[in-house]
Amino acid sequence: MVLTDTAIRNAKPADKPYKVTDSQGLYLLVNPRGSKLWRIKYRIDGVERKLSLGAYPEITLAEARAARDAARRQLAHAIDPNVAKRQARIEASIRASNSxxxxxxxxxxxxxxxxxxxxxxxxxxxxxxxxxxxxxxxxxxxxxxxxxxxxxxxxxxxxxxxxxxxxxxxxxxxxxxxxxxxxxxxxxxxxxIGALTTPRVKHFAAIIDPNEFGALLRAIEDYQGDPAVMYALKLTPHVFQRPGELRQMEWAEVNFDKAVWTIPVTKMKMRQPHSVPLSRQALAILQAMRSLSGSGRYVFPSIRTRARPISENTINAALRRMGYSKEQMTAHGFRTSASSLLNESGKWNPDAIERALAHMVAGSVRRIYNQSAYWAERVEMAQWWSDYMDELRSGGNR
Missing domain, CATH: 1.10.150.130 (Tyrosine recombinase, N-terminal domain)
Incomplete structure (x- = not known):
């Protein structure tokens, strides 16, 4: 008997499962609860086996016959359809995990x-x-x-x-x-490579004129807002580290006795631990902040939750509120300001300035050397820089 769609639709459930056969091993299994499942009966190596194709009407009669014919072609090449189906399922799973x-x-x-x-x-x-x-x-x-x-x-x-x-x-x-x-x-x-348009190199806006920088420092001193933002803004020019490193500063990283902020390797862009000498002014800012957030993890916690630091755009947003556009000054620009004015002073070894900025130095031996050889100079430079900024803020210029 060859099945038709009408015969399939008219096949009613019975007390026990029963088969409605088509041809060449294809049949429909009708279950007591009404489901109708396509099966193929075949033999390989003398053993009878069954291959499941899916349910009707999701799998139509024409689709079931096409699957039967494909299975027969596999058998003609000594391929077990069940093994091939299982292998295809495994390969699909592997492909999914290899997305x-x-x-x-x-x-x-x-x-x-x-x-x-x-x-x-x-x-x-x-x-x-x-x-x-x-x-x-x-x-x-x-x-x-x-x-x-x-x-x-x-x-x-x-x-x-x-x-x-x-x-x-x-x-x-x-x-x-x-x-x-x-x-x-x-x-x-x-x-x-080469298929996309190369963007123009963008440099972080920064103020490098001493008088203009002094005006910026005065604006920072007058800034009013969330204490974490105020003190983060005040500390930024003193330590001139990357904005992400400063905003994630933790109390566990600050040694007040030794006047050092040690940034772990996990937070450093160049994947090298970095120590920052703290001037008297920087320590005073941190002491003031410690009375506000010292019981938590972060030095500058978010206003929403103390479990997180201030957001990455906080300092930039404060600069905008102070009237400085993104073309004039950015949080990252404090690094450029410090680098430019420190080099311009002629008082400090350029390698010491580079080390203070945590720029990568080629060669592991030279990195180790720079970390130790310039520490004393960096400590002196940190204090000079903070004193110099005090003069600029008051309107002077060394």
Whole structure:
């Protein structure tokens, strides 16, 4: 008997499961609760086996017959359809675990174990989100250069040139990790070098004129707002470290007796621990803040929750409230101001200034040397710099 759609629809449930046969081993199993399941009966090596195809009407009669014919072709080549189906399921599972997003997350977890700074890890997670959920589900082995370029150009068309280039570089890291772990054979992002528009290099706006810098210091002194923001703003020019390092400053990192702030490697951009000598003025600012937040973890806690530090845009937002545009001054610009004015003074070794800024020095031996050789000079320079800023704030200029 050859089945028809009418016969299938008219097949009613009975007390026990029963079969409605089609041809060449295909049949429909009708269950007491009404479900109708496609099955194929076949023999391999003399043993009878059954292959499940799915339920009717999700799998139509025509689709069930096509699946039966495909199974018969496998049998003709001595392939067990059940084994082939199981292998296909395993391969699909592997492909799902080898999606761009899953491989990227593995890479991020690896970098976390290696001690990469948390802000950098967060930026990597942000990159994964920017690539989009649909792209993230794509197996790394299937992604072509053209497909990746299409995703990157979405950002390029919106004028986010730097973001597009950063995403290409991040995607390349993910693909190289996939290659290194035997889950991909190539890096399609490598082939896109030069395909995107290169953004113009942007420099952080900074005030380097002594008189203008003095006016900025006076504005900071007059700033009114949340105490954490006020004191963070006051401390920033004294220590001139990266904004992310300062906002995440913890009391456990500050040694008042030795007048040193030690930033752990996990927070440093260059993945090198960094010690910052604290002037008398810097210590006074921290002492004032300690009476407000000393019982918590962070020196400058968020106004919303003491479990987190102030946000990364807090200092910039304060500068805008003071009337300084992003073209005039930025939180990162305090580093440029300090570097420029310290070098201009002619009093300090340029290598000591570079070390104070925590810039990477080539060669591990030279790094170790710089950490020790310039410490005494950096301590003296930190105090001179704070005294100099006091003079600038009062209207003087050495």
């Amino acid at each position: 761009f997003a899953s491989v990227a997350e593995e890479l991020i977890e690896k970098k976390a174990r290696e001690g990469l700074a948390e802000p950098t890890l967060e930026k990597m997670r942000w990159f994964v989100k920017l690539m989009g959920a649909d792209f993230g589900k794509r197996p790394v082995t299937d992604i072509t250069p053209q497909e990746l370029l299409h995703e990157l150009q979405k950002h390029e068309r919106r004028g986010r040139l730097e973001t597009a280039n950063l995403l290409r570089a991040f995607a390349s890291r993910v693909f190289r990790f996939a290659v290194a772990t035997a889950r991909a054979e190539r890096d399609p992002a490598q082939l896109l």
